[in-house]
Amino acid sequence: MVNFIWLFFILAGFVVAAINGNIEAVTQAVFDGAKTGVTVCFGLISILVFWLGIMRIAEDAGLLEKLAKLLRPIVRFLFPSIPDNHPALGYIMSNMSANILGLGNAATPMGIKAMQELQKLNGNKELASPAMCTLLALNTSSITLVPTTLIAIRMSFQSLNPAEIVGTTLVATFISTTAAIVVDRWYRRRYWHSRH
């Protein structure tokens, strides 16, 4: 899919430029695009270095576990099928708290461990269980407190207020996660009814 999209952009650009008679624009765009790509990544260094430093302090101070504990009632509500004290619950809570703090690198291994635990509870090993679908929904719509990458990009292009999108992003991510939970519940109920 990604391969197709990438090829489509380049090919369609080439064809349209050829028809319009401005093929020089393609060559120029290649250099401009590559340069922007590198410039933006270098712009990311400043914010990412600082942010990951702060987040390491949070990790060392045990804030992730604290946050995970706060999430426990929510996780219990979202995953009623998991038995109490099952290891999956702990991994799910860690996965969610890492997502909230924007630690994608820490969230993914925790999420996969949670999936492995859920797979042990799953009757049909090839079909995703409802709990697995819920965990996936939480990760695809992931609530993030501070969108660091976007702030860095906005800084690279001289925004007057790079962080002004923190609030709007938070509200949007909250709404999409709520939608994910509601839709997931709806499908889960239908799934349950079709089985009983």
Next chain:
Amino acid sequence: MYGLISLISAWAIPVIIVFIPLFAAYKKIPTYESFVEGAKDGFDTAIKIIPHLVGMMVAITVFRASGAMDLLIGVFRPLLDKVGIPGEVLPLAVLRPITGAGSLAFTTDLIREFGPDSMIGRIASTIQGSTDTTLYVLTVYFGAVGIRKAGYALKVGLISDAVGFIAAIAICFLVFS
């Protein structure tokens, strides 16, 4: 209400960077040493994105410079104008669930083209920041445990992406205009 959202934008980062070290100091953690240790990862993370972003940035810049982008958006614009969605951000709705690097490059392109403080720049930033790459997450998470049938998970992911897309546009118009 909308003032509150702007207030969150202004206060979130300062509060976080004061609260975390303060809490760590209370827990007797060597804050500065922890900071430096974690900060080392930031450089690698940023550098590792370069190949992805350069590849996607070139493709999207070629697409825009050739005039193909205007053609594509032109097709949908009459319809989108009626519901108040800026046509320029529409490709982002399609790219966001499929490719993280592609949508990041597209967002960057919109910010470069229209400016970070334009309505389009703000909307694109909000969309990009508020959701993850659904198809990628699904492949990684289910692939890791050998799930072949995703059940209804894909539908849930895509519906919530669509809701997030519309919500991002609506919120930006409410807060920034």
